[in-house]
Amino acid sequence: MLMRIHLLFLIFLRVVSQDSIDFDSLIEQLKSNDHKIKQSAHDALVNSWINEAVSEKLRAAFKQAENEKDYDFKARIRDVLDKIELRTVLGEQLVKRFGKNLDKTLYYCDENSAFKYLKTWLGNPGQFGLEDEQRREKVARWLCGKFEGSEVKDEAIGFLAFEQAGRLGPRTTFQDVLTSTDPVALSKFNPDFNSNLIATIFLNDKEYLVRLSAIRGLAQLGNRKYFSNIAKMLEDTDSRVQNEAAMVLGDLKAVEYAEKISTLLKDDNPLTRATGALSLGNMGSEKHTPDIAGLLSDQDDRVQQSAIKALGRLSAKDYAPVVAEFLESPVPYIKATAISSLADMGVAKYSDKIAEFLATTEEIYIRGAAIEALSKLGSTNHGEQIAGILDENDVYLKKTVLEGLAKLGYVQASGKISALLDSNDQKTMLLRTEILKALVSLGDRSCLPAIARLINDKQCVHKADAVWAIGRLEGKEFINRITELLSSNLTYERGSAALAIARLGIKDKAKDLAELLSDRDKWVAKCAVVSLGLLGASEYADKVAKLLDSQETRGVAIYSLKKMDAKKYKEKIQKYSNDVNEVKIVTDLHEPDLITTVGRIARDTLEEWEKR
Numbered sequence: 001m002l003m004r005i006h007l008l009f010l011i012f013l014r015v016v017s018q019d020s021i022d023f024d025s026l027i028e029q030l031k032s033n034d035h036k037i038k039q040s041a042h043d044a045l046v047n048s049w050i051n052e053a054v055s056e057k058l059r060a061a062f063k064q065a066e067n068e069k070d071y072d073f074k075a076r077i078r079d080v081l082d083k084i085e086l087r088t089v090l091g092e093q094l095v096k097r098f099g100k101n102l103d104k105t106l107y108y109c110d111e112n113s114a115f116k117y118l119k120t121w122l123g124n125p126g127q128f129g130l131e132d133e134q135r136r137e138k139v140a141r142w143l144c145g146k147f148e149g150s151e152v153k154d155e156a157i158g159f160l161a162f163e164q165a166g167r168l169g170p171r172t173t174f175q176d177v178l179t180s181t182d183p184v185a186l187s188k189f190n191p192d193f194n195s196n197l198i199a200t201i202f203l204n205d206k207e208y209l210v211r212l213s214a215i216r217g218l219a220q221l222g223n224r225k226y227f228s229n230i231a232k233m234l235e236d237t238d239s240r241v242q243n244e245a246a247m248v249l250g251d252l253k254a255v256e257y258a259e260k261i262s263t264l265l266k267d268d269n270p271l272t273r274a275t276g277a278l279s280l281g282n283m284g285s286e287k288h289t290p291d292i293a294g295l296l297s298d299q300d301d302r303v304q305q306s307a308i309k310a311l312g313r314l315s316a317k318d319y320a321p322v323v324a325e326f327l328e329s330p331v332p333y334i335k336a337t338a339i340s341s342l343a344d345m346g347v348a349k350y351s352d353k354i355a356e357f358l359a360t361t362e363e364i365y366i367r368g369a370a371i372e373a374l375s376k377l378g379s380t381n382h383g384e385q386i387a388g389i390l391d392e393n394d395v396y397l398k399k400t401v402l403e404g405l406a407k408l409g410y411v412q413a414s415g416k417i418s419a420l421l422d423s424n425d426q427k428t429m430l431l432r433t434e435i436l437k438a439l440v441s442l443g444d445r446s447c448l449p450a451i452a453r454l455i456n457d458k459q460c461v462h463k464a465d466a467v468w469a470i471g472r473l474e475g476k477e478f479i480n481r482i483t484e485l486l487s488s489n490l491t492y493e494r495g496s497a498a499l500a501i502a503r504l505g506i507k508d509k510a511k512d513l514a515e516l517l518s519d520r521d522k523w524v525a526k527c528a529v530v531s532l533g534l535l536g537a538s539e540y541a542d543k544v545a546k547l548l549d550s551q552e553t554r555g556v557a558i559y560s561l562k563k564m565d566a567k568k569y570k571e572k573i574q575k576y577s578n579d580v581n582e583v584k585i586v587t588d589l590h591e592p593d594l595i596t597t598v599g600r601i602a603r604d605t606l607e608e609w610e611k612r
Helices: 002-016 022-030 035-047 052-067 071-088 091-098 102-108 109-123 133-146 153-163 174-178 193-206 208-221 224-235 239-251 255-266 270-283 288-297 300-315 317-328 332-345 350-361 362-377 381-389 397-407 411-422 434-442 445-456 463-472 476-487 490-502 507-518 522-534 537-548 553-563 566-572 599-611
Strands: 582-585 592-596
Touching: 002 071, 002 224, 022 035, 022 052, 022 463, 035 071, 035 476, 052 071, 071 332, 091 350, 133 553, 153 522, 193 208, 193 224, 193 381, 208 239, 224 239, 239 270, 255 270, 270 288, 270 300, 288 300, 288 317, 300 332, 317 332, 317 350, 332 350, 332 362, 350 362, 350 463, 362 381, 381 397, 381 411, 397 411, 411 445, 434 445, 434 463, 445 463, 445 476, 463 476, 463 490, 476 490, 476 507, 490 507, 490 522, 507 522, 507 537, 522 537, 522 553, 537 553, 537 566, 553 566, 553 582, 553 592, 553 599, 582 599, 592 599
Parallel strands: none
Antiparallel strands: 582 592
C-alpha cells in the first residue's frame, strides 16, 4: 500500500515538473492491472499536454498497439490522445474534431477554447448535430456556471440566447446582437427554461441594453408567469428600461398591470408619459380612457400624438370630436395621427374631411394616412379619387393606393392597376408584387392575360409572383406556362409553380411535381412535397414517406401524408410525435407559413386519423 502511494506521489511530482517526466514509463503504466496506477498515469499524461513530446510518443505507442493487436491498450492511448488534442485545439478545429461529443468538449476544453467553440456552434447549430433541446439546455447551464463573474459572461450567454432560434445570423460581439433590429429570440425548444434564464440573469444585468433585451426576450417567449418580472422593470432606474417594460406589457395585453402603468401618465419625462398612454391603448384599458384623453392638452407634441393614437386603439368614439380638432394642427405628424385615429374609431362622418387632404397637401405621409384611413372606413365613394393617385410618381403613395384599393374592393380600378404591369417605368416595375397582390384581392379574372405576359418576359424578375396570382385567380388556361417554370433555373420560380399547380388542383401534373422531390434546392423539394399532399396524390405516398428519414423534410412529409390520408404510415409517424424540431410549411407564396413542430404535426395527423 505504501509503495502504491509512493508511486502515485512520484507521478504527481513528474506532472509538476514537466522536464522530469518519464513519458515512456507513464505509457507503460497504462498497461498496469492496478486501476489506480493506470488512472494516475492517464491523468499525468493528459496534464502534460503542453509538452509536444508526449503526443509523438503516444502516437508511436498507438501504432505499436495496433500492430500487436492490443486493443485494450490501444483504446486507453486513444483516449489520452483525444483529451490532449482536445485541450490544444481551439475554435473551429475543436468543433470539427469534437463537435458531436458535447460532454467531452465542455468538460475538457479551457475557457478560451470553449467560448470560441460555442461562438462557432451558435452561428450554425445544426452543422455539428447540436440542435436538440437537451444539448442546448446543457450548454446554457454550463455557460451560466462557467462564466459567472467573468468578463465574457454576458457575451457568452448573449450568444446562446440570441442565436439559438436561428433568427439572427452569426454575430461578432454581443453588442451587435443587442443593437439588432430583431427582438431577442431564444430557442423555441424549451421556452420555460429560457424564460427563467432571461429573468434570472438578463433582467439583473448592470447594462441597460441587456435589461432592454431581456424584456423583449420574455415578451417574445410569451410565458405569462414571467410577466410579473417584466412589470418589476417599471420601477427600473433607467427610464428607457421603464418605457420598454410598459410597451411590452401593453403589447402583451397584460391588463392586470394597467393600474401600475397609469402612474407613468404623470411622470416628469414626456417620453414616459407618451409610452404610458400607448401601452394603455394597446392593452385596451378602457378604464383609463379619461386619463389618456387628459394628455391631449399636454405641452409636449409627442405626448399629444401618443394620446391621440391610444384613443384610436381604444375605439373611444366619444372623444372623436376632440381628436378631429387635431386635423387642423400645424404639426404634420399629429395631423396624420389624428387621421389614423379617427379611422381606428370607425367614425365615417369625417371621411370627406380626410379625403380633402389628398388634394390639399403635399405631405406624403399625411396623404398616405388619408388613403389608409379611407380604405379602413370603407369609403368606396372616394375610390376614383384614390385610384387617380396611381398616375403620380411617388412609389410609397402608389403602394399605399394599391393596398387601399384592394381593401376597399374597388374593382372598377382593376383595369388601371393591371395596365401598370406593362409599364417600363423602373419605379413602377418595382411595385409589380404589390400590383399582383391588389389584382388577386380584387378577383377580376379579366387581368389574367396581362399577368400571364410576365411569364413570357425574359427580363421579368416577378415570374414567381405572376404564377402565384394566376393560381389564386384560378387561371387554369395558363397551366402549360406554369408547368414550364418547374424547370426554371431560379428556385423561387420552381417552388411557386409547384404551389400554383396544387392550388389549381391539376392532378395531371402530379408526376411533374414528383420529379421535384429530389430537387437540388430543399425549399423547392418541400414545396413539391406539400403540393403533392394538397393534390391528394396518394400514388406518390411511398416516395414522400422516404423523406421521413431526413430531419429537414420530415415535417412537410408528415403534413403531405396526412393530406393524402396515407394511414399505412401511421406507425412510422407515431415515432415522431415528440419531435420538438421546428418546421415551416409553405402552402401559398404570399400567405403566412404554417410554423409548428414536427411533433405537433405528427400528433395532429394521428388524432385526425383516429377520429375518422
